[in-house]
Every structure is written in C-alpha cells, then in structure tokens.
Amino acid sequence: MVTALYFFETPTKSLPLAIWSMAVDRGRLRRFNGVTFAKLLGAGKGETFTPRDADINRWGFLVVIEDDRLAALDQSRIVKKWRRFSSGEYRILLDPISSHGKWSKREPFKVK
Numbered sequence: 001m002v003t004a005l006y007f008f009e010t011p012t013k014s015l016p017l018a019i020w021s022m023a024v025d026r027g028r029l030r031r032f033n034g035v036t037f038a039k040l041l042g043a044g045k046g047e048t049f050t051p052r053d054a055d056i057n058r059w060g061f062l063v064v065i066e067d068d069r070l071a072a073l074d075q076s077r078i079v080k081k082w083r084r085f086s087s088g089e090y091r092i093l094l095d096p097i098s099s100h101g102k103w104s105k106r107e108p109f110k111v112k
Contacts, residue, residue: 001036001110002067002093006079007043007060009088017085018059028078029061034069037108038062064108 010018022040029038043058059082065073070093073079083089096109 001064002070003062003064003096003109004070004073005060005062005092005094006082007041007058007090008082008086009090010057010059010086012057014085015056018056021081022059025061025078029063032063032065032069032073032076032078034066034072035063036066037064037103037106039103039108064110 008018022042026038026040029035029040032038039062041060041062043055043060044053045055047053063073096111099107099109099111101107
C-alpha cells in the first residue's frame, strides 16, 4: 500500500468545475480499484485555521492505494480531468511511519 497526496492549483475561472469535481469525485475515488481509503481536501493559505483562510484555488485528495494500482490512478479519468483544468499539480507519495487516531471512524494508514 502507498499513500498518495495530490494537490492541484486551479485558476479562478475553473472554480465551478473544481467544486463540481469535489462533489462527484468522492465516490469515484472510493470505488477506484485498489483504493482502500480516500479523502478530498480543501486547502488554506496557512495564516489561520478559519473559513476566511480558505484558498479557492487549491484542492486536493489523499488516497491509500495498492502499489500496483497507483499508475492506473495517475492515468485515470479522475486525475486527467483535474490536470485539464488545473494550472499546476503536486503529488507526494508517503510511507507512513506512525498513525494515531481515526479518520472518518477508520484507521486508513498501514504502518510498517
């Protein structure tokens, strides 16, 4: 299993498409073959932890997926769609070394 964190920078003109994608991609990511956990993420400017700090031009998602399915996710309609209307992408592959607590009543990360 690998944990992948994607962030996309979107132009303001793409805001409606980004919001729509956040709504419909939740289920698509969770149903994607090999995904055991998926969370869609908004982003902030890093100044405060309030709604005023929200950055409407940065969106992301975190997935825990089988190693051999990561390439398929990268070439999926989900990721390709985000790439089409985004001006930038940042992907991080993580190997969790510890985990504490639950996310949506689940422990998503397998610690080696």
